[in-house]
Every structure is written in C-alpha cells, then in structure tokens.
Amino acid sequence: MPGFEYFGDLERKEVQDVLDTGVLMRYGFDGMRNGHWKAKSLEAGLQEQLSVKHAQLVSNGTAAVSTALAIAGVGAGDEVIMPCFTFVASFEAIMMLGAIPVLVDIDDTLTLDPEAVKAVIGPKTKAVMPVHMCGSMANLEALKTICDSNDLLLIEDACQAIGGTYKGKYLGTYGDVGCFSFDFVKTITCGEGGAVVTNNSKYALNADHFSDHGHDHVGNDRGAETHPILGYNFRISELNAAVGLAQVKRLKEFISIQKKYFTIIREELSNIPEVTFRSVPEGGEESYAFLSFYLPNLEIARKVSSAFKTNGIDVCFHYYDNNWHYIREWKHLKNIKTLYPVSPQVKEGLKYLETKQFEKSDHYIGRNISCLIKLSWTEEQVKERANIMVKAIKESL
C-alpha cells in the first residue's frame, strides 16, 4: 500500500498545476483554470483503470459508502448486512443514513460469509455489503446469487482492495455499486478522498447530484443550476484530486510490485507447516496489499504479534486485539454512544448486538495476522524481513 509512501515529483507537478491557477474547487471557474480539471481527470482515470462506466469522486471513503447506499435508495430503517471485521467506517456510513447495520460473521476469506448473510435476511433487508478487507475479496458470486434471489442490492466496500479482481472484473465493479477510499494509508492516496463506481447510469447521475448539494450540473452558471434532489457536500477538492491523479496512472505498477514482495514473503512462510493462509475465492486475484495468514491458535498469534514487534517487523496487525477493525472492541457501537438522539428504529435494530456472539469470526481473527506490503522496500529488505518473520514465528510455536 503506497499512499503515504509516495509523494514524489509526479504528485508535486499535478498539485503545482492547481496552485498555479488557484482554482481549488472541482466545479466551475472555467476561465481561470487553464484547462486543469483534476477531479474530472481522476474520475476518467479510474473509469479507465477499473473498466467501469462511471466514477464519482467524493471527500473520503466513508462518504463514498454513504453515497453508494443513498444513490441506490437505502435509508431510514433499512437493514444493511455487513461483516464484523472491517473498519468502523462501514457501519458509520450506514448509520449516517438512519439505516441499520446488521453485522454477521466472516469466513476464512476474512470477509463476509455467505451462509451468515442468508441467516439474517428479513423483511427490512435492503442491501448486502461485503468488505474486501486487506486486499482480498468475498465470494461475490455466492453473494450475488443471494442478492438476486432476495431482491437485494450488492454494495462492495473495496476501500482496501483497489486493483484486485474477481472473475475478470475489478473489485468494486462486480456488484451494483463499489466504494473506494483514497485516504493517506490506502493503495492510491489523495491525502483524503474517495470514489463511488457503478455501471448503472441512474445511480451515477444520483451520485453526481447527491455529493454536491443536489446540483444538477447543467449549464455553466452554478448559481442558476436546479436541485432535483436533496444532497450533501461530499465534494473532493482539486488539490486532493491532483495527488490521486498522479498515482492512479501507476496502479498496475503498484500492484505488480506488491505481488512480487507478497510472493517472496508468502513462500518463506509456507515452509512452516503450522502457518496457513487466508483463502481467496475461486476466480479471484488479490491486490496483494497485505499478506494475511493464520497461526494454530490465539495464544500463538499473540506471541507472534509481539515477537514481530520486538524484532522490528512493523505494519503487521493482529486485529483480534485492535480497537478499530473488529467487533470485539466496538463498545461505542454496542452501546450506541452517539452525540445526538438516534431513531427508535435504529435503537431497536441494534439490540441484537447486546447478545450476538461472533464465534466463527473469533476463530479466524484470533488466529490471523495481516502484514502490509510496502512499495518502498527493496527486494533485499523483503528477503531479510521474511527470514526474521520465519524465525519469530518458529520461536513462538
């Protein structure tokens, strides 16, 4: 995941174009902008790189998820099924719309378990939202079959998996709508930014309006535009878009470097019989943003995690004990700690969290360690790292 690793001459050049014109906004000011449309160009770049008809940039990945749901008509009282292993943004974005996040187990893909999804579908269910955590995907075909037969939307949170593919399609473009984040630690960064992608022109038009106060963007007098719908301000700035524009062109190059380093470490680790790897659904290819593996039990995983730290192996995560990515520590969600009143429907809808157990997920997350793959490493460093990791694991068994 390059993001914060790369801010070079290409990024500086794109940002400088914006600084030279002083037009920091993505819409309007046609005469002053000297031909520079960074947000528009980044949208075109995403469409091209991901072979998708429409891309709408927004201010961040969380806004992308809210936008994805809103443009497809998900709102107050609707239930959205999502995994219990993800970043907190996934349920925040659902609750922002007054909808109810229904958290279910993951399987050994580290993403949404289709069987767990089936078990909670009810009359209020409107959408299923797999989250392609740590660079790899859910079994999208199984989820699509479930969605099709229950008339549900399939919304992909692909914030951590840009560049991965499933059955010949880029992650984020398989379902009805896909979401990306370009925050500082994601594979492509804008500093802050996000995108919604879809092949559905109606949803795309909705996204164009919704993310900019309902502006219809017809004509070239912003003040005279009409507002067919109520929207919000989820706009990205030209400065942020400029950074992403420099990076998006190198997506395939980023993925191939990640793949190379991922493979070196994976091969070394696979010499240890006690280590197994996350499964990737048939027809899927990861983005190689992380290498995720399993240890025999929770105790050993904790030992390995601390052995990595004492041996200087950074950017590896044992999510079981993490505050931000796993249900175990989400006490603020379980207790609905909001600053403002939430609707009775949401309160009622979240009651299941008081008692629901996530044993299957505990089984996988407890034993999992996920290591970020960095682009700034050299091949030598990766090999040395792999050797230190093998030693630390062996000593912890």
Ligand SMILES: *Cc1c(COP(=O)(O)O)cnc(C)c1O
């Ligand atoms: C980063 C992330 C988000 C939110 O993106 P931001 O740009 O930080 O708001 C949403 N979902 C997942 C899975 C993420 O990793």
